[in-house]
Amino acid sequence: MDVKKTKAIKRALRDTFPIFAGYLVLGIGFGVMLAKRGFGTYWAAIMSCTMYAGSMQYVAVELLADAVTVGYAIMMTVLVNIRHVFYGVSLIDKYRDAGWRRFYMIFALTDETYSLVSTTEVSEDVDKNSYYFFVSLFDQLYWICGCCIGALMGNLIEFNSAGIEYAMTALFVCIFADQWLSVGGRKLLSGKHISATVGVGATLISLIACNILEIEYFLIPSMIIILVSLILLRPVLDRREDENAE
């Protein structure tokens, strides 16, 4: 194997360590939940290999346990995973010449893989397509391990697992905090936090409004508010990007 590829694998292993940690904890949380609902360990393996979507698998535990209709499952999946459409948009150019590996990289495009791949600038001495591919592959392997360990624990060990579902909340709070701290430099509050603030604000408004109006799915209006706000804020946000580039 050539040097650039070996370097890509090493770099991918090093950079995915935080995801290894997060996926292990989160996968165990999912596995335990699934097992406590009465599903055998192989279901955790099937789901983590085929769906491979963190938050959707948590939601899917409820859907499977309630044996919902296919239509309802489709609607929930679109709601929870619609954000992935936007991930792809920012990676079209990065993934353009990855060849056959592209198919796997697109299948394996989770929140965490996206956040790593989209923010990492690969240096010249590393084969970037191999790097993106192995980041995707390692992440899924960590996830499968976590899910199966959790399912085994849930099926074999008697313990009070109440509250384990908080792993998903903790994960997103952690990603949010990480992102907030990394874009601001030394400043805790700056113009670079506009997008994150819009996301939180729009969803809060939508949640409260939908509660008052008794609408069940607050994520759809929330997505619309976020889209419209970001489009309206484009002159401001584009200017900030230019300042960063200088």
Next chain:
Amino acid sequence: MPSNVTGGHTLLLIAVIAAVTLVLRAAPFILFRSGRTPAIVTYLGRVMPPAVIGMLVIYCFADIDFTRWQAFVPALIAAAIVILLHIWKRNSLISIGAGTVAYMLMIQFLFK
């Protein structure tokens, strides 16, 4: 397997969820395969992710019953633990693990 559930229906649901997820992930690559991506789409792809993560944080808290302090106080304390640990250590395993364990201990022992 729960008594109300069959293996066949479970497999069907898993296949459907996996397929829809894949379609969503592949959509931009298929739609904008040839030619140039519209500038507004590129712009959204760049500024959207932080907003979506913010949305997901709120989504996670939306199921909590805010009329019962026993329900929301542990959730908020655990979130504070995640944030403070992350500012301090910047280690995802420590932040997520400690936050989750703290939440489990609180709802199982402190705020019953």
